[in-house]
Amino acid sequence: MHNITIKFPRNPRNVYVGINTLSQFGETLGAHKVGKKGLLITNATISKLYARVIIESCQNVGFTVDILELPEGEQYKNLTTIQTILDKLVENKLERKDFVLALGGGVIGDMAGFAAAIYLRGINLIQIPTSLLAQVDSSLGGKTGVNHAKGKNLIGSFYQPIFTFIDLATLKTLPQKEIRCGLAEIVKYGVIQNPRLFNYLEQHASQIKAEQYTQDLEIWEYLVLQSCTNKAYVVAKDEKESNLREILNFGHTLGHAIETAFEYTYYSHGEAVAIGMHAACLIAVQQGLLAPNIQQKIATLLLNLGFNLSIAPIQAKQIETLLFSDKKVKDGKLRFVLPTKIGKVIVSNEVPAVVIHEIITSLIEEQK
Ligand SMILES: NC(=O)c1ccc[n+]([C@@H]2O[C@H](COP(=O)([O-])OP(=O)(O)OC[C@H]3O[C@@H](n4cnc5c(N)ncnc54)[C@H](O)[C@@H]3O)[C@@H](O)[C@H]2O)c1
Numbered sequence: 379m380h381n382i383t384i385k386f387p388r389n390p391r392n393v394y395v396g397i398n399t400l401s402q403f404g405e406t407l408g409a410h411k412v413g414k415k416g417l418l419i420t421n422a423t424i425s426k427l428y429a430r431v432i433i434e435s436c437q438n439v440g441f442t443v444d445i446l447e448l449p450e451g452e453q454y455k456n457l458t459t460i461q462t463i464l465d466k467l468v469e470n471k472l473e474r475k476d477f478v479l480a481l482g483g484g485v486i487g488d489m490a491g492f493a494a495a496i497y498l499r500g501i502n503l504i505q506i507p508t509s510l511l512a513q514v515d516s517s518l519g520g521k522t523g524v525n526h527a528k529g530k531n532l533i534g535s536f537y538q539p540i541f542t543f544i545d546l547a548t549l550k551t552l553p554q555k556e557i558r559c560g561l562a563e564i565v566k567y568g569v570i571q572n573p574r575l576f577n578y579l580e581q582h583a584s585q586i587k588a589e590q591y592t593q594d595l596e597i598w599e600y601l602v603l604q605s606c607t608n609k610a611y612v613v614a615k616d617e618k619e620s621n622l623r624e625i626l627n628f629g630h631t632l633g634h635a636i637e638t639a640f641e642y643t644y645y646s647h648g649e650a651v652a653i654g655m656h657a658a659c660l661i662a663v664q665q666g667l668l669a670p671n672i673q674q675k676i677a678t679l680l681l682n683l684g685f686n687l688s689i690a691p692i693q694a695k696q697i698e699t700l701l702f703s704d705k706k707v708k709d710g711k712l713r714f715v716l717p718t719k720i721g722k723v724i725v726s727n728e729v730p731a732v733v734i735h736e737i738i739t740s741l742i743e744e745q746k
């Protein structure tokens with residue numbers, strides 16, 4: 379099992395990454411100072427696949443673990459579901475030294491994490507991410523929370539798990555469209571700070587696109603390890619998102635607006651972020667920050683991985699209105715993360731609105 383340390387100045391945290399390791403989870407937990415009782419929070423799909431092996435491995439080393447299955451889907455990521463979790467924690471009389479296990483994708487991780495943060499002002503939390511997006515992104519860094527009717531992730535807190543436990547074999551059961559969500563984040567790490575990862579993606583694009591993850595777990599092992607190392611570096615330097623973490627928003631400024639403009643149905647997060655990264659590269663070229671051949675290289679990689687880089691027919695204005703109402707807009711100015719070469723980005727609030735308009739318009743497909 380690989381072990382990546384997130385070097386938070388006061389409390390370093392470990393991320394364990396391995397293949398077929400769920401049966402060793404109990405032992406790993408036993409090496410940490412926690413109470414004897416826990417609650418495993420998951421949903422029915424993931425429960426059927428992976429809950430039993432984890433609970434048994436915990437029981438084998440003397441822990442008692444109850445299970446709570448939440449309804450599946452982003453639409454349940456709200457305060458009502460948090461209440462359900464809190465009721466169960468109270469009912470089971472868990473104490474602060476006891477633990478919550480978050481087993482699932484980002485939705486489960488964000489909700490179980492938030493409930494763990496507020497129950498008794500913080501109970502031990504362990505993230506066991508099973509989606510690619512959760513393994514390379516949401517389970518590291520400590521952001522937890524739920525959606526509000528007025529917007530995504532508006533309610534939440536920073537709360538670090540005592541460790542994150544990744545078994546790559548869980549990817550074998552992940553639906554293909556979910557793999558692509560995590561893949562966009564992996565490309566992001568390559569462009570913002572990891573040229574070696576970028577080259578590796580270029581060299582293995584055809585296997586990755588062909589979804590050969592079932593056979594080639596070592597490809598995913600490399601991609602997840604590199605991504606976790608990159609995210610660990612960034613979040614350790616900026617735990618509460620006051621500066622460096624902003625680079626993780628590469629592709630997300632426009633990506634979020636596209637997701638929202640299409641009401642979260644047409645584009646998955648990863649597909650929207652891929653278009654957002656492409657647009658950011660075009661802006662960088664227009665601003666004289668990025669060489670056109672490097673922009674081409676990034677676009678080619680995204681295409682070779684199977685991403686579509688144009689936007690389905692829509693009014694540019696719809697996207698632009700959403701862009702400027704994003705919670706990350708500071709003093710009315712949009713902030714874009716722009717690459718200057720592979721592995722290096724800058725943050726700019728100087729991109730003229732007219733340039734943004736031109737580039738969005740150029741990416742929108744004509745109505746057929
Ligand atoms: N906290 C953060 O820093 C952070 C970062 C990025 C995204 N997020 C949040 O993460 C969420 C998206 O996460 P996601 O993409 O993992 O979606 P998700 O949690 O909805 O999981 C996607 C689907 O895959 C299923 N699934 C997960 N693992 C599986 C497996 N191994 N086998 C079979 N099915 C499996 C889930 O049940 C679900 O139906 C969003 O709510 C987003 O806001 C949080």
Ligand SMILES: [Zn+2]
Pocket residue numbers: 563630647651
């Ligand atoms: Zn993202």
